[in-house]
Amino acid sequence: MKMRSIELIVSILSATTVAAWTHTSEDEFRRGISGHNHALAAFIEPSTAPSQALESEWIAATETEKSILMSIDCASAASLCREFGVISYPAIRFFDGHGKMTPYRGPRRASSMLSFVKRAARPSVTILNNEKIQAFQSSDDYVVVAQISPQDAHIKAAYNTLASQYQDQLSFGSAETASATTVSCFNNRDSQQFTVSDLTTIDALPNLIESCLTPVVGEFTRANEMKYLQSGKSLVFYLAPSPADRDVYVDAMRSVAKMYKEYLEFVTVDTDEYGDLAAPLGLAPGRFPALSVQNPMFGQVFPYPRQKKVTAELVGGFLMDIVQGKVQPWEGTVGADEGGSPHDEL
Template identity: 80%
Template structure:
């Protein structure tokens, strides 16, 4: 056997496919019989499906209720469940109800979702369980409701049924004034509500709590970000670990500038084409750029500079002070040698 053939044979012997798809019969058994199941309908040739693979594999190592279906070989099954784009993540509650999974496509987020799904929408709490419950999920809501405020209790339970896929809801009785608190444990933020006169007070509390200090920019939410009236700080990276590291690194800076700037990460496996309009050379990641949608200005971060909280914070201040000229749009900052070499 030739050397190249030997190498190919060795590689083939040690390569194991991460996806472990099930056939149609096993799928129907998995979603029946009162079983919980989070299902990924994927098409192996698509970049988004490939991007999900590593996170899905990590999650399945500790949670067996996650299953996947290859829509390339089970097209009719995927059409039956309304799958029109890939990957499509759907939760089956074992009683015939199917719900789209709208959370982050990260192993930790999907595992947290499964734990929430196994509980009732609202967990009745006692004092000794309060602290443990409060720290048990990325986003936790705890309502301390006076028995006289039955209308608030009813509204709270209705809200919990709408948001149970993203937050954990707890409830306890109090003889004091009714108060609802939402804990964003990812960003170490707490939001508290005691005035319930506004009809949208509770939903606004939840939405504010869910808003991350540094979000993930996608086609689905781009208009929300672009219409926020604030400039955007984009960070492009192909690795979820890299993007998570950036969030940890820049969280304090994002909090400092949150009144004026929105910080977002971009998965270049899915949205790498967004880099070029922001003055960045395609394929050269990680990279950072600032966009002012109101004035149509773009400020690519100099490639030769490290991305640190101190340096990025200084770059943002230089933009505010007019020390950085916006990109002229003729070529990427990388190709032109960066217009900010002097910074």
């Protein structure tokens, strides 16, 4: 399959402009979360980079579900944000109209947030029959289907508890079976399936969920940076300020990431939040998008040549050249990956 370059696709996506935040007043917010209304609220602080990064995705989401999405400017409504326990920004919460509030912990993407709204508005576990299972398992990015024997009431109870905890990230379904109990999780975003039938240990179900939710190409954040750095694997960093750019990269690189997942972790980096990561990776600050490979165990960095297009084939070849010793580690001069670099022959 012929790959188009990341740069071309991003240039098309970047041509689209969006409007600015339209914030909800305190009175409008209180009316919006009462009276049996469903509402998704983003509590933001306009001066913070993460809140600024959310803006375009939130506005895109409002074009589909304008009636139930609200944003609150915590710089001007600080007491309201404190009342709802907001301590970092942005904080996204679902209100069910009956006083229950559910935090959203998933990707800050319009499609992901809208999927969360649908999940939060229905029961934590959807009861299925054999005819409905196949359609249900492809109904969301992440879907868990349990086929539970009537003899395993304790597993059913544990499954229902887990569904309540993770309803903001996955859709859960359950069907009765005359066979042995099995639980499967479908990561439809990365076309992966995980199944467990040995449910004798307490960690079996949580481990299944963790494996299923782990993306083939992840996002490097403050919350998970130590997990990635301590994974024992080399890291392939893709740095870009545009969410659209990073999404296109993920789609293009998924096949390569699957091929090398035993040895490498592929991650995207939001340069609005992690711009200072460029220099330690041998990249020129402010020159994005850019890619670099880091081996934390040996302290080695391999910047990807700027003059090369970022495609699955070329990045895969670059990784193979590193393995074969054809690319030397960066020696500490920022920008050495540009014109006249020792990588030009690759």
